[in-house]
Amino acid sequence: MNIALILIALTTIAALGIGIVARSNQTMSLEQWTVGGRKFGVALVFLLMAGEIYTTFTFLGASGYAYGLGAPAYYILAYGTLAYVLSYFILPIIWTYARRHGLVSQPDFFARKYDSPALGILVALVGVVALVPYLVLQLTGLGVIVQVASFGGVSKTVAVITGAVVVALYVMVSGVRGSAWTAIVKDVAIIIVAVFLGLYLPVHYSGGMGQMFAAVDHAKPGFLAFPAHGQSVTWFVSTVLLTACGFFMWPHSFGASYTAKNAAVFRKNAIVLPLYQLVLLFIFFVGFTAMLVVPGLKGAATNMALLKITVAAFPPWFVGVVGATGVLTALVPGSLIMMSAATLFARNVVAAFSPGMSEDDTVKLARLLVPVIAIIGAYFTISGNDTIVALLLMGYSFVTQFFPALICSLAPRNPATKEGAFAGIAVGVATVVYFTLTKQTLAKLLPALPGAWKDLNIGIVALGLNVIVLVAVSALTARSRALAGRAAE
Amino acid sequence: MSKLGLLAILPFIGMFLGPILHNEPTPFILGLPFELAWIVGWILITSAVMLVIYWFDPVRNETGDTP
Numbered sequence: 001m002n003i004a005l006i007l008i009a010l011t012t013i014a015a016l017g018i019g020i021v022a023r024s025n026q027t028m029s030l031e032q033w034t035v036g037g038r039k040f041g042v043a044l045v046f047l048l049m050a051g052e053i054y055t056t057f058t059f060l061g062a063s064g065y066a067y068g069l070g071a072p073a074y075y076i077l078a079y080g081t082l083a084y085v086l087s088y089f090i091l092p093i094i095w096t097y098a099r100r101h102g103l104v105s106q107p108d109f110f111a112r113k114y115d116s117p118a119l120g121i122l123v124a125l126v127g128v129v130a131l132v133p134y135l136v137l138q139l140t141g142l143g144v145i146v147q148v149a150s151f152g153g154v155s156k157t158v159a160v161i162t163g164a165v166v167v168a169l170y171v172m173v174s175g176v177r178g179s180a181w182t183a184i185v186k187d188v189a190i191i192i193v194a195v196f197l198g199l200y201l202p203v204h205y206s207g208g209m210g211q212m213f214a215a216v217d218h219a220k221p222g223f224l225a226f227p228a229h230g231q232s233v234t235w236f237v238s239t240v241l242l243t244a245c246g247f248f249m250w251p252h253s254f255g256a257s258y259t260a261k262n263a264a265v266f267r268k269n270a271i272v273l274p275l276y277q278l279v280l281l282f283i284f285f286v287g288f289t290a291m292l293v294v295p296g297l298k299g300a301a302t303n304m305a306l307l308k309i310t311v312a313a314f315p316p317w318f319v320g321v322v323g324a325t326g327v328l329t330a331l332v333p334g335s336l337i338m339m340s341a342a343t344l345f346a347r348n349v350v351a352a353f354s355p356g357m358s359e360d361d362t363v364k365l366a367r368l369l370v371p372v373i374a375i376i377g378a379y380f381t382i383s384g385n386d387t388i389v390a391l392l393l394m395g396y397s398f399v400t401q402f403f404p405a406l407i408c409s410l411a412p413r414n415p416a417t418k419e420g421a422f423a424g425i426a427v428g429v430a431t432v433v434y435f436t437l438t439k440q441t442l443a444k445l446l447p448a449l450p451g452a453w454k455d456l457n458i459g460i461v462a463l464g465l466n467v468i469v470l471v472a473v474s475a476l477t478a479r480s481r482a483l484a485g486r487a488a489e
Numbered sequence: 490m491s492k493l494g495l496l497a498i499l500p501f502i503g504m505f506l507g508p509i510l511h512n513e514p515t516p517f518i519l520g521l522p523f524e525l526a527w528i529v530g531w532i533l534i535t536s537a538v539m540l541v542i543y544w545f546d547p548v549r550n551e552t553g554d555t556p
Contacts, residue, residue, distance in 0.1 A: 071514075074528050078504050081532045085497050088539060092548075210520030217514050217522070224514035224522040233508045240504070267543050274536045281529060 004149040007320030008327055012166055015182050015331055019173050054190050054279070055333040056141025059326055060303050061388030062280055066287030068302035068387065070216075070223035072231035073284060076389075079240045081274040083247030088270035091248065092263035093410050099258075105340075106254040107348035110402070113409040116418035117352055119425075123402060124348035126429050127251035130398035131341045134250070135377040136384060137391040138334035139163050140303060141326060143381060148307040149323040160381045167334040168374035171342075172367055186328035191279055193325045197306070198282025201289040201313060209285065216288050223291075230455060238457040239393070245463075246400030252340040300385045338377075342369040394436060397459030401428035404467050417481075420474030428466030432459060493545050500535040504528065 058076070066073040094109065103109055106127060111120025142163030143156050150159075206212035217224050226233045248254055260266065283306070290309040297305055310322045346366035351357045357365075384391075405421035408414055416424075434440065435458045442461060443454035507527030518526035 071522075071524055074525055077525075077528050077532065081535050082500055082504060085500050085535060085539065088497070088542065089494065208520065210517060213514075213517060213520060213522050222514075225512045225524060226508055233512055236508055237505050267546070267548075271536055271539045271543055274532050274539070277532055278529065281525075284525070 004320035011324035056330040063287035063306040064302035067305035079243040082244035091266040114418040130395045133391040133395040138330040139381040145326040164374040164378035189325040198285035232455045234455040238460040242459040245403045249399040342366040397432040417477045419477040423473040424466040424470030427469045428462040431462035
């Protein structure tokens with residue numbers, strides 16, 4: 001075992017320790033385990049939500065995307081900012097409603113708002129499916145870190161299984177409180193590491209930021225603007241819209257909003273969190289510098305860009321520090337994702353079908369499901385070979401399908417019916433599944449489309465169909481209900 | 490939502506306008522390629538816009554939040 005791996009292992013053990021300490025003195029009711037008893041103030045909610053921002057996706061995914069594709073990576077900087085703008089208006093309403101009705105999860109919200117248990121079950125199932133690629137990307141990150149930090153000594157399979165076991169253990173001992181406290185350590189670490197690497201590497205290798213970008217522009221002309229096809233400007237706009245609308249549709253982010261002490265938390269966060277996004281800028285600097293220094297990584301291997309340049313530039317102990325930070329960025333979100341998936345399935349699917357189930361049994365079942373989800377995640381991680389960003393975008397295509405039904409439900413008089421909401425989500429999700437499984441693209445399916453439209457993100461296309469179906473079915477069901485009402489009179 | 494809430498549309502328009510109108514790496518601004526500098530600029534503007542919206546939000550004044 002080298003010094004890098006030892007540091008990474010020690011960090012993991014420390015994180016587990018924090019989880020256990022955070023848990024002590026807390027009885028673990030479902031509300032405690034998942035929403036921390038709704039007692040978190042600005043700082044902790046900020047961190048739980050930032051826990052969503054700074055994941056392996058940012059650390060390894062964003063740098064790898066900048067390394068592999070260039071300008072299209074900028075979308076990552078844009079969408080979070082716009083999501084916070086939306087959050088200012090949406091989250092306080094969701095929070096108030098959730099508090100009044102004692103809701104614990106996202107499907108609760110839909111089931112209650114639309115007075116439809118079936119809609120709750122659909123939302124839970126889609127949520128669990130969307131969380132799988134999100135978990136896979138965290139495990140992919142863990143795998144990459146251990147592989148690179150062991151200088152190839154540990155295989156991907158062993159690395160991923162170890163990672164999955166650690167994340168599962170972490171969830172089982174700690175719950176949401178542990179995640180929040182570890183999130184503090186994680187965020188301090190990632191900011192220091194990202195800013196340091198982002199400032200040091202361009203200066204060290206190119207003599208400065210401007211020189212580094214000039215060198216990138218020279219080495220790959222066009223790399224710093226959007227390409228004419230594929231990840232074009234159309235792709236950028238549609239992807240940013242999709243992901244900005246989907247940002248808080250993730251079951252765990254939606255759930256994290258319940259942890260707030262009051263609604264003002266969200267309004268303040270909407271001012272500060274866009275600035276927090278700027279840390280990504282430094283991650284991009286690392287990715288672009290890596291393109292010059294350690295070229296040649298292709299496809300899923302671009303996930304390694306940040307770590308490869310770290311290995312090239314620094315002694316092993318520092319690789320350990322960066323690796324340990326990476327482990328935290330996977331562990332905290334990974335645990336939230338696993339916990340959300342387990343709770344969703346136990347509470348909003350299984351318990352929804354068996355009304356007699358007690359809350360204790362639900363918590364027990366959720367805990368039993370954690371290792372099952374870990375195994376599923378590990379399986380797809382080992383068998384899959386995607387870039388981290390592609391995995392997240394797949395998940396986004398799913399969760400954003402909740403957005404139209406959510407927005408309608410926030411209106412004083414909901415224009416959508418439960419049938420409309422259900423059909424819209426179902427059609428949107430089916431569209432995403434079709435495009436994902438058949439690897440179909442819009443350009444192949446509809447060659448007659450004008451050039452720019454072919455690059456639309458598939459998730460946005462699905463969202464469009466979702467809205468059309470929602471409107472049509474709502475109109476039909478509202479009318480037939482009105483007719484039935486009149487006939488009854 | 491107050492009328493000031495409509496200001497929230499600005500970041501959406503701003504963020505997209507740069508890449509749509511000028512999809513070029515040049516001119517470099519403070520060492521950053523144009524697209525990247527544009528997006529960073531709009532992040533700063535967004536934060537300022539949200540501060541203005543928050544400052545004048547009647548909800549904040551009713552519930553007595555302090556900024």
